[in-house]
Amino acid sequence: MSAKIPVGILGATGVVGQRFIQLLENHPWFEVAWLAASDRSEGREYAKAARWRLKTPIPQSVANMRVSPATPDGAPKVIFAALDASIAAEMEPRFATAGHAVITNSSALRMAKDVPLVIPEVNPDHIKLIECQPWRKKSGGFVVTNSNCSAMGLVLALAPLQKHFGLETVMAVTMQAVSGAGYPGVASLDILGNVIPYIAKEEEKMEEETQKLLGKLNGAGVIPAHFKMSAQCNRVAVEDGHTESISVKFSKKASPNVISDAWTSFRGVAQQKQLPSAPEIPVRYMDANDRPQPRFDVEFGRGMTTTVGRLRPCKVLDWKFTVLSHNTIRGAAGAALLNAELLKVEGYLD
Numbered sequence: 001m002s003a004k005i006p007v008g009i010l011g012a013t014g015v016v017g018q019r020f021i022q023l024l025e026n027h028p029w030f031e032v033a034w035l036a037a038s039d040r041s042e043g044r045e046y047a048k049a050a051r052w053r054l055k056t057p058i059p060q061s062v063a064n065m066r067v068s069p070a071t072p073d074g075a076p077k078v079i080f081a082a083l084d085a086s087i088a089a090e091m092e093p094r095f096a097t098a099g100h101a102v103i104t105n106s107s108a109l110r111m112a113k114d115v116p117l118v119i120p121e122v123n124p125d126h127i128k129l130i131e132c133q134p135w136r137k138k139s140g141g142f143v144v145t146n147s148n149c150s151a152m153g154l155v156l157a158l159a160p161l162q163k164h165f166g167l168e169t170v171m172a173v174t175m176q177a178v179s180g181a182g183y184p185g186v187a188s189l190d191i192l193g194n195v196i197p198y199i200a201k202e203e204e205k206m207e208e209e210t211q212k213l214l215g216k217l218n219g220a221g222v223i224p225a226h227f228k229m230s231a232q233c234n235r236v237a238v239e240d241g242h243t244e245s246i247s248v249k250f251s252k253k254a255s256p257n258v259i260s261d262a263w264t265s266f267r268g269v270a271q272q273k274q275l276p277s278a279p280e281i282p283v284r285y286m287d288a289n290d291r292p293q294p295r296f297d298v299e300f301g302r303g304m305t306t307t308v309g310r311l312r313p314c315k316v317l318d319w320k321f322t323v324l325s326h327n328t329i330r331g332a333a334g335a336a337l338l339n340a341e342l343l344k345v346e347g348y349l350d
């Protein structure tokens, strides 16, 4: 058997960094070889630098690893990044310039014209934008992004609907988990028994990323999907899992059975190529009045499946339904890992 590909994690001590470490434990193709975070963590043993917040223990192979400085020297070629956008904006290009494959969660470069924003089940062809990047041409390095955690579940639910019925209007109202705000995130006094009707820049990201993801590759860029879209984002006192109430207007008439069939039959390249992190069922439809709920449904498909339910007519648009997606797995580390697996089978990590 060939050796595993060594990978590094930038922002390894944070909420998403920890998920990377958890999901990479026993991965068949990749193994964690390098960890980096801020000056606060640099030089310390990982187990001492990170406040581990997951329910599985820190993998032994990582616990005693020293946190490296966040610079390209000595870092492996493949880097998973989970940095705040302001830091990522400067650091990710630095790694790409030095020849690294940067697979990132940050919003810093998601909307750049030559940077692919990819969900393997939805728009795998967009990875070709890598070839337009100046880093790729000079050093072989590149940047690939995954979406914002609230856009992820929405786009997986919309992609089959767009294909079968066409989209004219999409309205989304989110109820987003506290783990989406990183660690320590929102103060307990602000969120317990409360709903916060504002998440900085989230509504804008959700709207523009959804249209880029569902858009068409056109040479050196993406033509955004053409439908009206409005998002309202709220933070709620849930640990993991973003729930979203969605209303849609289609270009073609549809019935509930064909809509639920469109979801349940939806498959993509991730399933066809049997990528190790791909869920068997990317979109699950639950025919129950009171589901999906984060407490019961968020872990389905190892946190990689988006669950949809409560499909019913909408008196303003055509149809309304509820979407649930795991924000730190499908909406962050799991999404980046799936992108890395797609890049590997497409030969970009050779």
Ligand code: NAP
Residues within 6 Å of the ligand: 010, 011, 012, 013, 014, 015, 016, 017, 036, 037, 038, 039, 040, 041, 042, 070, 082, 083, 084, 085, 087, 105, 106, 107, 147, 148, 149, 179, 180, 181, 182, 183, 184, 327, 328, 331, 332
């Ligand atoms: P977080 O818990 O606050 O973690 C931030 C990480 O960045 C920590 O490892 C931190 O290291 C490191 N860091 C901070 N300043 C740094 C610097 N100057 N140089 C190098 N490393 C530095 O945040 P998070 O929730 O993991 O989010 C990370 C990124 O993923 C963000 O861009 C976020 O928007 C995105 N994202 C998050 C989610 C989610 O559900 N949480 C979902 C999708 C996307 P120290 O521990 O040393 O400070």
